[in-house]
Amino acid sequence: MTQMFEPVIIGFTCNWCSYRAADLAGTARVKYPPNIRLIRLMCSGRLDPTFVLKAFADGADGVLISGCHPGECHYLEQNYKALRRFLLLRRTITQLGIEPGRLKLVWASAAEGVQLAKAITTMVEEVRALGPLNWKKLERTNGFHKQVDLAEADSEEVAA
């Protein structure tokens, strides 16, 4: 197939920082690939792990979680809870056969439109390199479960 694989990525953003960063990227006309579709939550702490699994199950090839920088949460400390859930989720999806690189956490303040656009661009390229997820199909055929080293997944730095 000659056509390049275009991943679909769902991005969960915080109303106070990363959603505004996305707005700022727009106002500044910063370009990034159209593969990401954003959902606004009031806080990254609102991110129910179900949301991420639902996105993967419904066909997303990657999920981006973004919130305020540590120490700058609009709700004081709820982004730390998002961080905990993210680390746990990454272990979980790895056990379910999803590459940990398909789930990313990015901190972005409301002023960091350019940085968010860059992070999105990088993630689209990384997920494109991983290929389509087709999680449902994998489940059904019960095959193609890549062995992923859990320790390796955990040692990866949380994208700052």
Added chain:
Amino acid sequence: MSGNGKNRTESKERIGVYVCHCGSNIAGVVDVEDVAQWAARELADRGVVIARDYKFMCSSLGQELIEKDIKEKNLTRVVVAACSPHLHENTFRTACNRGGLNPYLCELVSIREQVSWVHTDKAAATLKSKAVLSGGVERVIHHEPLEPLHVPIQSASLVVGGGIAGIQSALELADAGYHVYMVEREPSIGGHMAQFDKTFPTLDCSACILTPRMVSVGSHPNITLLTWSEVTKVDGYVGNFEVTIRQKPRYVNTELCTGCGICQEKCPKKVIDEIYEAGLGYRKAIYTPFPQAVPKYPVIDPDNCIYFERGTCKACEKFCPTEAIDFNQEDEYITINVGNIILATGYDLFDPRRVTQYGYGRLANVFTSLEFERLTNAAGPTNGEVVLRDGITKPSAVGIIHCVGSRDRNFNNYCSVICCMQGLKFAHLVHERTGATAYNFYIDMRTAYKAYDEFYQRVLEEGTLFVRGKVAEVTDAARLPGEEGKLIIQVEDTLAGKQRRIPVDMVILSAALEPRHDADEVAKLFGISCSADGWFIEKHPKLDPVATMTEGVFIAGCVQGPKDIPSSVSQGAAASARVLGRIQQGEIALEPIRASVIEEKCSGCRICNDLCPFSAIIYHDDRMVTEINAALCQGCGTCIAACPAGAITGTGFSNEQVLSQIEGLLMLNLAPPVEILDA
């Protein structure tokens, strides 16, 4: 392409979809007609009964379109695909309300900031718009009618920054009868304007017009002036901010101090004044920055005070007639409650050392604009004499270089606005004070606004020479006769089309205005954002220049971008007008986004109990269930995400809403799925 057999709940709603062209802002990249037609066709089974595209949905005609459809087509939900909800969510909610629909049954999805402005591939952008719209449609099905929460607005306000913009803001509010707290980092208010001598274009004395205002601030019964202080923490929200302020120790008891100034006379330690005198003059270790300072009380600079260095001296204490010196003062933290905040923290001057070819810091007679302001100031280090760095010699030729650090890709792209007029003012002062020849080296002369161009003509007639071209270098390396001992300005005269070397005695660099070095931190503290250049971002560049995206936080003066004094004053007054409007309303409607517990589902596991930083979650031991206090809940939703029983639900962002939005967003793939080869 369309719905691929998801087990979605059936929709009984009648949904209206409105796709905005935003002129060519959206329509230039997204095929909006296609998006609207697609929604009418493919989302009909999701309840979409009408889908329209319109040039400007936010216009009154666009809003009327929605109102009319709600009435005529009995719409129960509205989805608008246009700009960011942070810009126009309220506009469309209000339109729905006028049409008789609960405003919270409207969803605004962003296809401008998040699609047309950031993507270039038209097909992909159109496809993404459809996906985003479909997400909005799925989400809006689960919306509930809500009522906004009304909270009272504190009538007191906080003004941060005591420059001319902040002073204007504070006086407007105080004169209207409301209390104002003004916080200033330096020992005195006045800001940059207090350092200037003359103000363009009228050449009235800066101190003469500013000092009365400063005195009014200092003595106004409605103003609490907190100088030598900084804001350290901001909690709460519009109408009810709780702000913590750190008052740095002055080591002077302001209750006892009369401002007589004896301590400053007796203090044996002289320090170069880097801030107020721009490094050209001295102050003592105990000082007021300038004679007209408000408040009049001095501060001790502990980094330079001999007592703090060696443990002896205390000359100030010995001579103080009112025993006001107190070496035991420490940081004091005070907490205030305010309804609105105005940020007027001003600018920093660009450090011209960064433009190495202009030799500032290396060549003695290269001055910054602020240094020259101090030289011409009658109360300055030279009593208003324009002299070279040696303090005696009057220059016979002066070169004024514009755009140092601005309109320059290496530093700042923006125009610093004031430099052209400032350069003209300097040329005039050079003529007046020394009779020297003045050269202005400019890229473009920008003398917009009232009486500015007339001033330009006047300075032209006075004989100032203008060379159009960006100066390449300022050097003391003489090559030609007549250049010895001079500073030579090497420039391409772009009007004459030739290289020139112009020897002068003094060079003044019109340095750029830059955002404060800590603008980022201040923005974070108050929950607002900075542009790529570092200036604070206004809510709308044309129509809402003093509000920010954070309700209750306003900006005025140079924090928003380079500005002259008249514009800063206008913004200061404008910000106050906005605040007064708020105070007059008495209360504000808040988004009714709150979490609540469905008691029947709560198992009493208490997992959520420790998650709330606002202590809104209470556990009832007797009934073994948890309850959320709606008054304390801020709506972050962390507890909702944590509840294993799904017993907590949140208005505006319920699980159903988000999960459905995910489904909607994923209805369309960007490309036909690539098949994986079976192993």
